[in-house]
Amino acid sequence: LNKVFAIANQKGGVGKTTTAVNLAVGLTERRREVLLIDLDPQANTTSGLVPDTSIRASWVEAGCTTYEAIIGQMELRQVIRAVARSLFLAPAGANLVGAEIELVSIAEREKRLQAALAPICAQYDYILIDTPPSLGLLTLNALVAANSVIVPIQCEYYALEGLSALLRTISQVRDTLNPKLTVRGILLTMFDSRNRLSHEVAGEIRRHFPNQVFHSVIPRNVRISESPSHGLSVLEYESKSAGAQSYRALAAELDQGDSSSPDVQAIQSNVPLGSHELPKSESEKS
Ligand SMILES: Nc1ncnc2c1ncn2[C@@H]1O[C@H](COP(=O)(O)OP(=O)(O)O)[C@@H](O)[C@H]1O
Numbered sequence: 617l618n619k620v621f622a623i624a625n626q627k628g629g630v631g632k633t634t635t636a637v638n639l640a641v642g643l644t645e646r647r648r649e650v651l652l653i654d655l656d657p658q659a660n661t662t663s664g665l666v667p668d669t670s671i672r673a674s675w676v677e678a679g680c681t682t683y684e685a686i687i688g689q690m691e692l693r694q695v696i697r698a699v700a701r702s703l704f705l706a707p708a709g710a711n712l713v714g715a716e717i718e719l720v721s722i723a724e725r726e727k728r729l730q731a732a733l734a735p736i737c738a739q740y741d742y743i744l745i746d747t748p749p750s751l752g753l754l755t756l757n758a759l760v761a762a763n764s765v766i767v768p769i770q771c772e773y774y775a776l777e778g779l780s781a782l783l784r785t786i787s788q789v790r791d792t793l794n795p796k797l798t799v800r801g802i803l804l805t806m807f808d809s810r811n812r813l814s815h816e817v818a819g820e821i822r823r824h825f826p827n828q829v830f831h832s833v834i835p836r837n838v839r840i841s842e843s844p845s846h847g848l849s850v851l852e853y854e855s856k857s858a859g860a861q862s863y864r865a866l867a868a869e870l871d872q873g874d875s876s877s878p879d880v881q882a883i884q885s886n887v888p889l890g891s892h893e894l895p896k897s898e899s900e901k902s
């Protein structure tokens with residue numbers, strides 16, 4: 617059953633955290649029980665859902681964050697908080713950055729999250745893991761624990777930069793630690809319909825990765841960027857906005873999902889050879 621999704625792309629600012637939070641809430645609107653795991657030391661998923669600094673600090677002080685869960689000082693179930701109806705959060709704090717180093721000397725270091733999740737997996741319909749902007753041990757733990765990867769890509773220049781390194785890492789994880797890992801799909805984010813470049817980039821990505829891109833496209837939408845400061849998903853903050861509707865559509869696409877996930881190698885073989893970026897486009901000339 618495809619239910620544990622890592623949201624990964626080692627580029628920062630492509631919409632991983634935004635997707636983790638809003639997809640999670642989109643799934644709860646569909647009466648699913650969702651666990652969101654914040655595996656990024658920047659902890660933006662956590663602060664976006666729990667804006668109260670003192671509450672977050674108290675979790676760190678009490679040692680109830682994903683850091684302790686992954687290091688093995690705490691059971692994962694002990695750090696999970698109910699943050700909304702049907703929505704549960706394993707919060708991160710800045711201390712998580714230490715895990716990246718400490719894990720190196722811990723046995724089965726890539727399997728810590730997988731092991732932590734195993735006893736509680738069955739309690740949730742979906743588990744979404746937000747990852748840091750790197751391909752280090754935290755992201756590796758997410759890829760080993762997951763059934764499937766969602767790759768947000770920003771509709772911008774250099775959209776595909778770094779994508780082959782990510783796909784190579786996914787392939788290696790599949791060959792070794794997690795044979796069933798698939799790429800569920802590429803998600804086009806921050807699409808600006810008035811910008812020709814956005815259309816060109818989206819078109820190029822769909823050409824390179826036929827059938828591997830989610831139909832749902834996330835528009836660039838100011839409501840999406842405003843919502844975290846209110847401690848809300850965009851679906852709650854501005855329910856009728858284009859941003860909210862796009863994440864609702866994504867949740868439906870995932871949830872109704874045709875279960876066939878595209879093969880990693882099929883995706884990998886489509887990365888344009890010798891370049892990690894898209895061909896120069898018309899609009900660059902203008
Ligand atoms: N569709 C969107 N429209 C407008 N702003 C967005 C959108 N998606 C993300 N953002 C903003 O872009 C920034 C980076 O997004 P984020 O989800 O934090 O990326 P990542 O987790 O990949 O680093 C954030 O300030 C976020 O609010």
Ligand SMILES: [Mg+2]
Nearest residue numbers: 632633656660
């Ligand atoms: Mg993030």
